[in-house]
Amino acid sequence: MAPSAIYDTAPSLSPSPSSPYRILVPEKLSPEGLSLLRSSGYQVDTPAARPAADELLRLIPAYHALIVRSETKVTAEVLAAAGPKLRVVARAGVGVDNIDVDAATKKGVVVVNSPSGNIVAAAEHTIALLLAAARNVGRADAGMKAGRWERGRLVGVEVGGKTLGVVGLGKVGMKVARMAKGLGMGVVVFDPYASAEVARQAGVELRGELEAVVREADFLTVHTPLLASTANLLGEKELRSMKPTARVLNVARGGVYNEEALLRALDEGWIAGAGLDVFTSEPPAEGSVAARLAAHPKVVSTPHLGASTVEAQENVSMDVCRQVVAILSGGLPTAAVNAPLILPEEYRRLQPFVKLVERMGSLYTQHFAGERGGMVGGRRFELVYHGELAGVNNTRPLLAALVKGLVSSISDLGGRDVNIVNATLVARERGIAIDEKHVRDVGGGAVVPTYASAVTLRSVSSDGGFDGEKEEQVIEGYVSGRAVYISKLGRFTANFQPQGTLLILHNYDEPGKIGNVGTALGRHGVNISSMQVAPLHGGSVVVGGDGGGRSTESDDGSLADSESRAANEALMILGVTGDVTQDVLQELGKSEGILHVNLVRLE
Incomplete structure (x- = not known):
């Protein structure tokens, strides 16, 4: 097999020590991520307190990168205030609800996130809520702390042998499905984009309609982003069609369930309970539907803990920090939201x-x-x-x-x-x-x-x-x-590395040319670090040609001699160090047999 360019590790992306880039991190980020940014040569600023909206507008013009979590709102106004410096906004997490992606795209700012860093954490928390809802763990814990022994009132259900309905068979949904299989549950799935073959290999049953999954499920979990197509995906119609013994889970995004319909379902006994980690407003406003759901006796509620593990925080932090380093260094992000x-x-x-x-x-x-x-x-x-x-x-x-x-x-x-x-x-x-x-x-x-x-x-x-x-x-x-x-x-066959300062001379390939060029450069203190002669491709005779080739008549006016000489055209490609001035180029250009000289500077 011919060699190919596939590496076990990506090339180094560290900038030069003199890198002028500044990065603002207004929310808590893992020490490992901050260390990666600083060791890469960047100035990283971490305010003691998260800047208010007006303060962020004042600060942002000085920065080339902004790394946030869920609380900082990166609005169109913030992006407009950033000016031309800002190159990347990174979200240390999965969702980008708090970032105006459209405004960033129009401004040419890359938005990245970490879609894989908290997969295990989110899946494990889903299973934790599933078991807690099945066994009334939340109510039992609260009763014990209040001095009540309510053993007879808190009889739960087993999950083994029950059916878990999964809406969204992405990475988290797939992880949850596999964990549920390990608990002895059957799994039915609705995802219009899921592969039937992938579902079969995972041992789950793919359904063509959401309603089918809702009717079958003893437990129902959603793992979709919050989009126009998924907002209020599960409303009154779906909840009324569930088993009265069913329980629902949400460790994805608040708003996928219609919260008002969910509250009625719990109050009126359409379903038996819920495990909720996310809400439409966080923290839930006092007196709101979200707050009433969080406090409901049939609900096990947690304050958006799906990604809150030590390991997940380190994973997402390191992931987005690597991507910021890559972008500022001219490399590729691995998860750009507004690019493929x-x-x-x-x-x-x-x-x-x-x-x-x-x-x-x-x-x-x-x-x-x-x-x-x-x-x-x-x-x-x-x-x-x-x-x-x-x-x-x-x-x-x-x-x-x-x-x-x-x-x-x-x-x-x-x-x-x-x-x-x-x-x-x-x-x-x-x-x-x-x-x-x-x-x-x-x-x-x-x-x-x-x-x-x-x-x-x-x-x-x-x-x-x-x-x-x-x-x-x-x-x-x-x-x-x-x-x-x-x-x-x-027209010339070559084999050189495009780097550093290059002198590319189009010349007739005749004895003495290399020596003459070397002598001329030596007089000006220019050192030759590499050299290659690129012959005319295929040896064909072309009068005129690439960048400076031209026909010339011999002393006796014979065009035939000119064509014969043109057949020996070549490029002399020199890697050089030193100050290549205009005088150097002019002297080389006037040398016998030199048709054209180009100075090329590559990083």
């Missing part, structure tokens, strides 16, 4: 290609467009994925990387304002159109068939055709291990 979800295995596969594509975009602008006044706008580009990479469906991070690379050398912020949320908008504003193609055969245009994946970047004219034979603007690259390589630059 990047799964861990996709992260490991895409991360090196994000780096490659960004370098290809920057190289294009500096090598090709640089000769034409830095013009990138008004062009269309083809970004072609070859081989295994063509099988990745979520390539939005690669598109964003290309936009960032294309504009990095011609924007005031060096492309740092481009992310996976606003990349399409930035491209549209600059007149850049990008087409993506997936080619399963790595040899389909790429010249690195020994590698499992490759990328081709091709410039296309506005009318849909290539820019012409004299301007074939193509860059191809691949990944090997942790390193990225360019395998084709224009």
Whole structure:
């Protein structure tokens, strides 16, 4: 099998020690998460008390990242006050109800959360409430503390042999179902998006209608987000159709059950009891329906403890902090709410290609467009994925990387304002159109068939055709291990790493050229750290060509001699250190046989 770019661990994302980024954490976060941020070189501010709304408006303009839990409200007003610095808002938890995601998206701010960090905690709390509701644990505890011995009044029911209805077979719902199976319960599920095969493998029975699950359940638990489609999902109709001995559970989101209908169901005996961890208002306002539910004798209530375990708090904290570090360092988040979800295995596969594509975009602008006044706008580009990479469906991070690379050398912020949320908008504003193609055969245009994946970047004219034979603007690259390589630059076959400061000389491949260039650079104190000669691809004769190639007649006017010489064109690609001034470039450009010189600076 050819090598591929899939790592056991993601590349280091630590910024330089001089990183100017500031992070505001107005709510309690685990010490491990804060330590990760600080050890990555960022300034982290943790106010002693959570700032009030007006204070947050005053503070936020100074920050590049904001990490919150459930209490801080990140409104459109807060996001507008943030100005251009803010790049990411992170929610240390699952829900983002307290964040105006639409406003963040319009502003180009990435919103991330931790959808997996508290799965076990939420599932275990659901089972705890299930057992507590079945055995009247809450009322028994309160009675004992009040000096009452009410053994005869608090007869419960066993859960073994009973049916648990699960609404929402996501990660938490699946975990609860498996735990319930361990208690000897049968499990029936309603989830319009669930796979029948996954349900079968889990040993649960999938139902096509919510009503079927509601009627069968002895216990009913919901595990859905609070959306327009799930608000009041379980109302009077559903509760009236349940068994009078049934009990309901909610460790998901307040509002999935219609609270007024649930209160009536308990008062009038439609159902036997409930275990509630979440409410429509938290803490429940005095006298509200939520408060009456929390105090109801048939309800075991807890103050939103579903994710409140030491382990879960550490998990979600570390998860979102890693994502903040990744975003501020130019990497990929693993759970962006307002962009396609990047799964861990996709992260490991895409991360090196994000780096490659960004370098290809920057190289294009500096090598090709640089000769034409830095013009990138008004062009269309083809970004072609070859081989295994063509099988990745979520390539939005690669598109964003290309936009960032294309504009990095011609924007005031060096492309740092481009992310996976606003990349399409930035491209549209600059007149850049990008087409993506997936080619399963790595040899389909790429010249690195020994590698499992490759990328081709091709410039296309506005009318849909290539820019012409004299301007074939193509860059191809691949990944090997942790390193990225360019395998084709224009018409020339190459194999170099796009990094640092590069001098790219288009010249006739004749004896003495390397020595002359080295001597010229030495006179100016410029050191050559690496060098490669890239020959003309295929050895074909092309008059004119990529960025500076031109026809020249011999002394006797023979075009044939000129064409013969053009057949020996090459690129000399030098990695250099030292101050490459305009004088150096001019001297090199005047050297015999040098057709063009480009200075390219890559991170």
